[in-house]
Amino acid sequence: MTTLSQPAPSRLTTGGILNSEWIKLRSVRSPAWAFAITIVVTVAFAALLSIPLGGQALPSADAASELGRTATTGVLFSQIVVAVLGVLVITGEYATGMIRSTLAAVPSRVGALAGKAAVLFAATFVIAVIASVVAFAVSSLMYASREVSASLVDPGVLLPILGGALYLALLAMLSLGIGTMLRSSAGGIATVLGVLLLLPLLLSFIPFDWAADVAPFLFGNAGIAFWQPSEGGLDWWQNLLISIGWVVASLGGGAILLSRRDA
């Protein structure tokens, strides 16, 4: 028996929690799939939008915003994958019972959720940036023959790429919070997709003024509007604050319920 041969292990730390969540994220299949799909979809849309149509020349001033747009159009599709991933990261633990191992190792419920959120946020942001940068490179190659080009660090390119990535990372947080509250994969995914896609659609069918007034405050609308140019409406920073507000409400609700409930 060699139970005592081990030198005393160190104690529970924030770095340890983050490391643990990073190992968890890498060691099951769904995050790898979700991130691979995010990259493929983003690049594929950029390539599709960069196919020459007609012979219209592009004014050089618009080149940057055009390339910025093609590099981030895929976000509108990969957001579904990110939303599902954000839910599964926590509900997968509930479905398998893993959550009890997690909370036995990290008894601070808020700490456990914060660690999970931080790692998922960072991973989603980095993957989304990589996806858009690759998409930008592919677009640039396809546009090169038409003498349309822009630098990656041109604000017209860089800001949408960073904004789109931030949106996806915030969406992952919204989903994580909803998944934590509902503890069910099916219910969590349905709720997130409902908030993201169904709610804006529903509001657009309501023939009252308040429906149109509320619409900009939905996560799906504000989250896109803070980095995509739009006419009128709220300022970019207002849209960003609204998006962050949704995330705070969702993760806060998740943290409160996680702390109160028995695991």
Place this chain on the structure above:
Amino acid sequence: MINAEGLTKRYGAKAAVNDIDFTVQPGRVTGFLGPNGAGKSTTMRMIVGLDSPTAGFVTVNGAPYASHKAPLREVGALLDAKAVHTGRSAYNHLLAMGATHGIGKSRVREVIGMTGLESVASKRVGGFSLGMGQRLGIAAALLGDPATLILDEPVNGLDPEGVLWVRNLVQQLAHEGRTVFLSSHLMSEMAVTADHLIVLGRGRIIADAPMATILARASGASVTLKSPQASQLAQLLAGPDVSITSTERGSLTISGVSAPQVGETAARAGIALHELTPGNASLEEAYMELTKDDVEYQTTSALLTEGASK
């Protein structure tokens, strides 16, 4: 050491654990027994902070579990062999658990070796048998080299070699001065593993004593016999205070009558006895006697008596 005072867990009006006080001492194996629904698992979950008590408190090594700086080093718990993500390999599961406390690959490999999981460590847990899942759960409990071990049904699903291994392991751990608190429904195994017993029934403690005391206190001394005319003998022995059971044809277990009485009755009737064994109460009998009024989910079918089956 585990110390519970006034520990209570209510679900609505029903008290799963009802105001219990107990102490689990280091240096010995403490068995935790009780019928299904008696509150054992709930108690164990409260010890590691997964469930919060409705009233009272429980401490581990002097402080609530969650307040320790290194919880995994204080307590290793196997509460549910399936508390593992089925899509993750055993190795990565242990690595992720250990990472929270800075416990590295070498210790993970060590516990994988100790639990005999080398050949399946890189396989996804979803494909594990019950026994493999138990071994992984025990590996996770040992990860932090903890001073206190809490094992809920550790031998459930293990092969005989595994059962023996768990028995030796927990006794070794207790011998090293650790606190070992384990539950099992396998009375024969508990009888040879535990030094001390805490018996729970309907959320209350109905016994908390050394194994030897509990066995001695039980009244269930009995006589076992084998005879080709067992059913005839059973009729002769039958009486108001006599209970006769038969587990196989030609074999009887009788309580309420002494072995000499049985032998003399058989001799008078000219019945041949092939075996006649006076027995002390087994842990199973002692347990049944202790918990007979506290069984939550009791089966109603009576034990088959050979006399009645004829």
